[in-house]
Amino acid sequence: MSVLDLFNLAGKTAVVTGGARGLGRQMAIALAEAGADVAICDLLEEEGQRATAEIVALGRRAYFGRIDVTRTDEIDAFIEEVVARLGKIDILINNAGMPSDGLALLDEPEDAWRRMLDTNLSSMFYLGKRVARHMLDRGEGGVIINMASINALVISNIAPRHNVPYCVAKAGVAQLTRGMAAEWAPHCIRVNAIAPGTMLTAQTAASRKNPEIVERIVANTPMKRYGEEEEIKGLVVYLASPASSFMTGSLLVMDGGTTIW
């Protein structure tokens, strides 16, 4: 197979959680441009419908479900609807996530801690388990990509803000990825994680309001800039396609060099 054919996703069906905007929207579009039909779920109805229309304009089939990824009843109904409309799921991108509230551990309320772990970590287990079961039943394998962060590896130096609960959740995503990869490799399901550095999306809007934090992040990044949303596109197609056929359980860092220092 020629190398560009390895990246072709024609005939595949992908699900992208949190695909209404930001990195999720970019990944949904990238997968569609590579040939896949794409279902998106998100809390944001209007943005979700807009992203879905962009995929349809690329000539692919698409579906949007407004669900909360922490609600297993809503996840079950969404997966059922995706399979009914698009026939199957070959690729799951566990991307939905929320930013930290910026509080120090001493001030962090327990319910905020639980919400962070449920949204940014447990949701990937809820969806991953159900989609892997579907893949197993079909017997044709599949690909799961979990959105981690460089905060799986390091705690951000964004004082006076803080983000330890976020970092803990993302470290959990890295281990969940390795665990899924080990357990599901015999079923030809590959599972990898992406670890972006600081990207220009809504998630970093609060910290970007503080010029000192921006200056520190840029100074700590050898490439001297934040990542652009679109820069996620190549990596997700690589991981979703046979181009990465011998890769599973990996955490791929994409951070302009931030974690070098």
Ligand SMILES: NC(=O)c1ccc[n+]([C@@H]2O[C@H](COP(=O)([O-])OP(=O)(O)OC[C@H]3O[C@@H](n4cnc5c(N)ncnc54)[C@H](O)[C@@H]3O)[C@@H](O)[C@H]2O)c1
């Ligand atoms: N922006 C960064 O610097 C950065 C860096 C590393 C990792 N990430 C991760 O990338 C992913 C995407 O973030 P983004 O930067 O595009 O931010 P974003 O806020 O633009 O996108 C997150 C999306 O997830 C959705 N979402 C949140 N909670 C949800 C829920 N309970 N149910 C359904 N949908 C929900 C949001 O509505 C939103 O559309 C997140 O997991 C984030 O942690 C972001």
